[in-house]
Amino acid sequence: MLQATPVLSACPDCSGALSMLRIIAGRGGAEYWTMRCVGCGGIHLDIVKPTAARTSGDAGDLRA
Ligand SMILES: [Zn+2]
Secondary structure, three states: OOHHHHHOOOOOOOOOEEEEEEEEEOHHOEEEEEEEEEEOOOOEEEEOOOOOHHHHHHOOOOOO
């Protein structure tokens, strides 16, 4: 199972395109993405957490 992408790419209400309004830095490296639908004008907020998959994605351990 792939990690579900938390970032909305289309409006859940009208499937319209979302335009980025602003990105707010949150706690723990998370980001709050504020997006506005160009179709219905609805505001959608997404919490984008820091990419923790980076550690498990790379199989090789770095050894100096
Ligand atoms: Zn919409």
